[in-house]
Amino acid sequence: MPLQKIAESIQAGLDGRGFDGSLKFDCGEDGVIVLADNTASTQDRDTDCELRLSTENLQKLLAGKLNPMTAVMMGKIKISGDMPTALKLAKLLG
Template sequence: MPLTDIAAKMQRGLDRHPLAQSIKFDCMEEGAITLYEGKAHLADLPADCTIRISETNLEKLIAGKLNPMTAFAMGKIKVSGDMSLALKLSQLLG
């Protein structure tokens, strides 16, 4: 699933559950999605919380096939910045 499709799915989640803060999904060479001011931007923008994850694992996370806590414990997700924002992912993705 390309990042454009993942961003569209995240946008639907943001429409239901807006975030006051910003979260960036850094997929390294594949690109980045930054959730900022109620929109899912296909851009590497400054964010309150950065989640470094491969595009493959982000796709699994969005599809509900990868538990965020398990992924973090296994090192598939690296979080920097405001950790409490990472905990809000389940409401955004749900």
């Protein structure tokens, strides 16, 4: 699935829910998805926190088929930046 479609589905999930802070899903050559100001976009920018993962693992994460903590421990997700922002994402997904 192209990142633009994934960003649109994230945006639909954000409707009515707040996400304080900014977070970037960096999927390497496939591109990025940035969550900031309660919007999901494929426009790259600096964020509070960055998660580096494959597009496939991003889809699994968003579908609830990949446990975030297990994925980090197995090296499927690499986190840099503000850790509390990453934890806010876990609440949003849960």
